[in-house]
Amino acid sequence: MLSRVAENLYWMARYIERAEDTARLLSVNSHLMLDLPGRLPLGWAPLIEMTGSREAFTARHADFDERSVVHFLCADTDNDISIISALASARENLRTTRDVVPREIWEEVNQLYLNVADHVENGVSPRRRDNFLKNVIRGCQTLTGLIEGTLSHGLARTFIELGRQLERADMTTRIVDVRSASLLPQNPEELLPFENLQWMSVLKSLTAYQMYRQQVRLRVRGPDVLRFLLQDPNLPRSIACSLETLGYELTLLPRQDRPAATVSLVRADVVDADIQALAHSPSKLHAFIDELQIGFAAIHATLSATYFVNDDAVPMATTPHQSQSQHHAGDNDND
Amino acid sequence: MSQVNWNNYACRDYYDELMAAPGQPRASAGELCNMLARFSAEELAERKTAAEIAIRTMGITFTVYSEGAMIDRAWPFDIVPRIIPASEWRKTEAGLKQRVQALNLFIDDLYHDQKVIKDKVLPAEVLAQSVNFRPQCVGINPPHGVWAHVCGSDLVRDGEGTLYVLEDNLRIPSGVSYMLENRNVTKRVLPELFASGKILPVDDYVANLYDMLAAMSPRPGDEPQVVVLTPGIYNSAYFEHAYLAQQMGVELVQGSDLVVDDDDVVYMRTVEGRRRVDVIYRRVDDEFLDPEAFNPTSMLGVAGLMRAWRAGKVALANAPGAGVADDKVVYAFVPALIRYYLDQEPLLPNVPSYLCMFEDDRRYVLDHLDELVVKPANESGGYGMLIGPRSTKETREEFARLIKANPRNYMAQPTLALSTTPTLFDGLAQPRHVDLRPFILSGPEIHVTTGGLTRVALIEGSLVVNSSQGGGSKDTWIVETDDNAAAAAAKGA
Numbered sequence: 001m002l003s004r005v006a007e008n009l010y011w012m013a014r015y016i017e018r019a020e021d022t023a024r025l026l027s028v029n030s031h032l033m034l035d036l037p038g039r040l041p042l043g044w045a046p047l048i049e050m051t052g053s054r055e056a057f058t059a060r061h062a063d064f065d066e067r068s069v070v071h072f073l074c075a076d077t078d079n080d081i082s083i084i085s086a087l088a089s090a091r092e093n094l095r096t097t098r099d100v101v102p103r104e105i106w107e108e109v110n111q112l113y114l115n116v117a118d119h120v121e122n123g124v125s126p127r128r129r130d131n132f133l134k135n136v137i138r139g140c141q142t143l144t145g146l147i148e149g150t151l152s153h154g155l156a157r158t159f160i161e162l163g164r165q166l167e168r169a170d171m172t173t174r175i176v177d178v179r180s181a182s183l184l185p186q187n188p189e190e191l192l193p194f195e196n197l198q199w200m201s202v203l204k205s206l207t208a209y210q211m212y213r214q215q216v217r218l219r220v221r222g223p224d225v226l227r228f229l230l231q232d233p234n235l236p237r238s239i240a241c242s243l244e245t246l247g248y249e250l251t252l253l254p255r256q257d258r259p260a261a262t263v264s265l266v267r268a269d270v271v272d273a274d275i276q277a278l279a280h281s282p283s284k285l286h287a288f289i290d291e292l293q294i295g296f297a298a299i300h301a302t303l304s305a306t307y308f309v310n311d312d313a314v315p316m317a318t319t320p321h322q323s324q325s326q327h328h329a330g331d332n333d334n335d
Numbered sequence: 336m337s338q339v340n341w342n343n344y345a346c347r348d349y350y351d352e353l354m355a356a357p358g359q360p361r362a363s364a365g366e367l368c369n370m371l372a373r374f375s376a377e378e379l380a381e382r383k384t385a386a387e388i389a390i391r392t393m394g395i396t397f398t399v400y401s402e403g404a405m406i407d408r409a410w411p412f413d414i415v416p417r418i419i420p421a422s423e424w425r426k427t428e429a430g431l432k433q434r435v436q437a438l439n440l441f442i443d444d445l446y447h448d449q450k451v452i453k454d455k456v457l458p459a460e461v462l463a464q465s466v467n468f469r470p471q472c473v474g475i476n477p478p479h480g481v482w483a484h485v486c487g488s489d490l491v492r493d494g495e496g497t498l499y500v501l502e503d504n505l506r507i508p509s510g511v512s513y514m515l516e517n518r519n520v521t522k523r524v525l526p527e528l529f530a531s532g533k534i535l536p537v538d539d540y541v542a543n544l545y546d547m548l549a550a551m552s553p554r555p556g557d558e559p560q561v562v563v564l565t566p567g568i569y570n571s572a573y574f575e576h577a578y579l580a581q582q583m584g585v586e587l588v589q590g591s592d593l594v595v596d597d598d599d600v601v602y603m604r605t606v607e608g609r610r611r612v613d614v615i616y617r618r619v620d621d622e623f624l625d626p627e628a629f630n631p632t633s634m635l636g637v638a639g640l641m642r643a644w645r646a647g648k649v650a651l652a653n654a655p656g657a658g659v660a661d662d663k664v665v666y667a668f669v670p671a672l673i674r675y676y677l678d679q680e681p682l683l684p685n686v687p688s689y690l691c692m693f694e695d696d697r698r699y700v701l702d703h704l705d706e707l708v709v710k711p712a713n714e715s716g717g718y719g720m721l722i723g724p725r726s727t728k729e730t731r732e733e734f735a736r737l738i739k740a741n742p743r744n745y746m747a748q749p750t751l752a753l754s755t756t757p758t759l760f761d762g763l764a765q766p767r768h769v770d771l772r773p774f775i776l777s778g779p780e781i782h783v784t785t786g787g788l789t790r791v792a793l794i795e796g797s798l799v800v801n802s803s804q805g806g807g808s809k810d811t812w813i814v815e816t817d818d819n820a821a822a823a824a825a826k827g828a
Contacts, residue, residue, distance in 0.1 A: 002592050003604040096568050099577055099587070103394070155606060254607050307606045 001155040005100060007308040008093040009156055012109070013163030015090035019083045019116075020140035021171030022051070022073055023133040028178055028205035030129060033066075035197050044069035050174045051081050070129065075120040083136055084120050087113040102150045105143070112139040161249045162303060169242035170296045173289045175205060176229055199225040206237050223279035230270055239292070243267040246299070259302040266295035339371045339379065339764050344757060346766050350496045352417050352756035363420040363814045367528060371415065376762050382524050383759060386414045389520045395513070396574050397802055410513060411807035414524050417756045417769055417789040421535065424813045427490070427498060427773075428783045430683030433673060435486050435775045438503060438660045440676040442482040445659055446472050456675045457668055460692065464743045465659050466713050467506075469621060471628050472656035475645055478551045479779055483660065484652040485544070485616075486775040487511075490787075491686070492754035499686045499751070501770065503669070505661040506653060507618050511540060511774045512575035513808055514788040515582075521810040535785045535813045540774070541582040544616075547778035548583075551650035552613040560610060561585045562603065564593070564617040566635045571803070576618050590619070595639030599646040614650045615640075621655045663746050664690055664712045687749060691742040700747040701738065704731045707747040709738070722798065724750055753798055756809070758791055768792045770800050771811065786811035 029047055045064035048057045053072075056079055061068040076082045080089070091113045098106040116136060123132025144164070151157045200220050203209040208229065215232065216224050232238040247263045250256040269292065278285045342358040353364040360368035374382070387409075395410040419427075444451050445468065451457045462468060487508025489501040518537050522529055545561065552559035565576035567589055580587035592603050593612065602609035617624065623633040628641035643649045659665070667688040670681045689696040689707070700707060709721040721734045738745045755766035773787030789811045790800035800806040 001606050002586055002588060003606055004589065004592050006606045099581060159606075309604075 001100075001159075003308050005097045006155065006159045007304075008097045009100070009159040010163035010303070010308075012090045012093040012097075013160040014167040015086040015093065016109070016140050016143055017164045017167035018081070018171060019086040019090070020137050021168065021175065022081070022083050022086065023136040023140075024205045025050070025171070025175050025178070026070060026073060027130070027133045027137075028175055028201050030133075031201045031205070032178070032198060035201065046178070047073065050177055053079065053081055056080075066126075067124070070124045074124050074132075084113075084116060087116055100156050101147075104150065105146055108143050108146050112143060115139065155253075158249050158252050159307075162246060165242040165246045165249070166296060166299055166303075168237060169239050169246075170293060172206065172229065172237055172239055172242070173292050173296075175202060176226070177286060177289045178202065195222055196220045202229070208235055208237060211235055223275055226279045226285075227275045230273060230275070239270050240267065243270060253307070255306055259299065259306055262295075262299050262302045266292065266299060269295060338374065338376050338762065339759075341368055341372055341764070344764055344766070346755060346757075349752050349766065349768075350492055350494050350754040351766060352419075352492070352754055352769065353415075354757065361418075361420075362816045364418045366531070366533075367416065367418065367525075370525075370528065371764070379759070379762050383414055386412055386520050386524045389523050390516075393516065393519070394574075395516045395520075397513075397571060410516070411793065411802065412517060412520060413758045413791060413793075413807055413809050414521065415757050415759055415764065416521060416525075416810040416812045417771075417791075418812045418814050419771075419786060421813050421815045423498075424786065427683065430500075430681070431488060431773060431775050431783050432781045433677065433679060433682050434488065434500065434503070434669065435483065435777055435781060437669070437673040437676045438486070438505065439481050439483055439777060441672050442505075442654075442657055442660050443480050444676075446475060446482075446656060451672070451675060454675070456671055457665075458692075460743065461662075461664055461668070462659075465662055465665070467621070467656070467658035467662060469656035469659070471641055472654070475654075475656075477654045478553075478650055479777075481777045482654040482657040484547060484551075484654070484777050486777070487772050487787075488775065490683075490771045490773065491751055494752035494754075496754070497684065498771075500669075500683050501686055502663060502666055503661050504772075506658040507620065508772070508774065509572040509575050509618070510772055510788040510790075511784070512578040514772075514774070514784065514786075514811070515540060516578075517788070517808055517810040533815045535815070537785045539782075540776075540784055541579065543776050543782045544579070545583045545585075547776045547782075548614045548616055548650075548652060550778050551652065553647055553650060554613055557613075559613040560603075561614045561616065562588045562593075562612055564588055564590070564615050564619055564637075566590075566619050566623070570618075572618065579616070590634070590636045593637040593640075595637060595643050599639070599643045599648045601637070601640065601643045601649045612649060614652065616652050621658060624655060662712045663710050664692070664743065667746060686751065689747045691738050691745040691747070696747075697738065697742055700745075701735055703747075704734060706750060708750050709734055709745055709747045712744045712746065722750065750798075756789075756791070758793070758807075758809075765795070767795070768798050768800070769809070786813045 025047065029044065043064060044066050047069055048054055048064065051073065057072055060076070060078070061072065072079055072082065074083045077084055077088070079085060091109050094101070094106055094109050116139070119132060119135070122128055147157070147160060151160070196219070199222055200209065203212050203220070203225060206229065212220070212225065212228050215234070216228060218224055228235065229238055231240045233240055233244065235241055243263055243266060247260060247267065250260045250263065273288065278288055341354065341360065344354055344357050346354045346357060353360060353368060355361050371379070390409050390412055397408055397410055441451060445462065449462070452459050452462060483505040485508060487504040487510060489504070490498050491501045492498050515537060528534065548561045549559045561583065562585055563576055563580040563583075565573060565587055567573065570576070577587055586603065588603055594602050594604065594609070596602060601612040601615070603612050619635050622630045623635045625636045625638060625640040626633045627638045629636070640649070640651075641655065644651050644655070667685065667690055670685055673679060673681045689700050691697040691700055700709065703723070704721065705723045705726065707723045709723070711719045721730060723731070753768040753770065756769050757764035758767040769789050769791045771787050771789050774784045776782045789809045790802070791807050791809055792798055792800045792805070793807045794805050797805065802808070
């Protein structure tokens, strides 16, 4: 498989997962806002910090008010991490490689983008938001199901899976981070009565509440939820589960030593984490999540170096972005 | 929609491909015309819809660049095929092979000894002013001495029914995928007529293309790594690039997928690592092929590709520089080139041409601008042309200025009364002008497609068949008529 094709499939999957998880992230914050009493100053600004887009946001908005933040993360086409931009990027990545996947997958990606583009401006209003976010999540899940049910096991599927799992692990840590230092007041006593509520919101936004009840069989408590989301080997959206799948997919590829070693290191961090300590200190949790995200970036870097660039000795022949007029060059005998 | 009635078919003014006269189909088209006339209006409408659905589901598209955006359009297609009797086609095929053989000898000569100029068959100034002559190619010996591996020659028929060669496309001719897909669509839409077995198949093209490319490999013996090089999805022929790669089972690559190392070998970047590439069917223009050798700002090409080609480490189809022979001024010399290189009389006629570089011709052209078609030497796709009988005084004056300023760049031909063929509009068969582009593959052997791509000017009276300018296409049938079949059977026995 061409490196470019592998890279496009990988990014297509990352962007689809990113759109879905951004919808989940907004959903957990919306629910927390509704559930917490007014005297607790929970805001929208941390979502911007969490998605690493402070600079882009402040260039466009003066205040971190609800409408600005939600619009920025859903509908802003100039913001390249918004849901609409992620879906547009997924579509562009698949456009050049659609020949390697069943036609229906391309049609679904195309449809998903067009649907969301049609509804996003209205969808960000508080009344319609929940429904809009659910539709984004459902659309992404449909696509994932279609890939699962129709794409042959092979290189294309492996690179899609690598992209999806890495993005999912990354975004899940960001969702857990909603519960960490940057979001909530430092005084734990004030928080105590609402602790269960907050963790329940996080579980629900990851569609993990029922699975938690079945698995843990205890009332919702911080340390148990954190252990479940970070370390549970069976929950599809747990960090450990994503990393496990990443490791497995890598065994299907040639020359996987370096990326596989990087995945193992990050996985060890997750499995060995002191959950009790993290659960009781928002700042420790936040620092730990930072560390994991650096690990995910390292996994991406080794994947890229091994499979996408893989010509360390040779300078790039061309730059990836081509001008429109040059695309037109060639086939002048056509028509 | 109404029913087709051949008695009302107005084909008196031009040679018609299917009808000898209103109500009188030609021998090769009898079966088709009778069937179409038997169809009820509903049935005809159904078949037309079936074709539209097939084109949409098969995803046959072409890309147009319009108002700053790229648009994927469904391929415009008419269900009534254009028919050529096999006996006539065999002669045409022989003529095309002869022509391409001479053209390849000519290109090879130009990049070596230039005997054709020393022997005064081609004026030196024609070569001196050719924009498609590539000094970078001088002295190179491509495999089998072939430069134009894939040639698309445009044929037109005049009022008398004679087939002429209008031009030869030797750079990166396109359209063959549509020829193949038109047949697939027609088989779905008019299956009854294929049962008789008289329509000759077209589908050996992709296999022949692959065999030709594979035979060029610089590493004979090993399984050759063949790729198709595309400028990318925004190119108007991207559909065809993807189609041919898929049908041949080879990688479709872009410039950024390839790299030339210090050993002058071309590699493609794959997830398994770098892999050697032996043969590149390139669909990128010469000027964009290699920023080291040509346009240094090109982002579509591969730096060092010419170096690799010159070193014989990779084969390119078509060879860079082959375009020197599809200059419209060079075209006028092709009959002379056939005589010079092959010592044969041309089997297919050229359209009579006036070269503005010659004073007598130029005077005639300037005096008859309102009757002639004037073409620049190096444009394609129907751009930059003057069609005399439909031109305004202002455009004629503009062309007179252009011709005087750069006579070498212009040639003129009489306006041909292009043949027509029945085309459906709301159930009515109406005559529309057509041309034909067969494709000729040159390797160790020469193969010509069975028929070619028939392009049709959908606008009434229009002569412009280009899809970017309101043209459509049709399936092309080479049909054994009963006489031929009997003769062939007798010969076989």
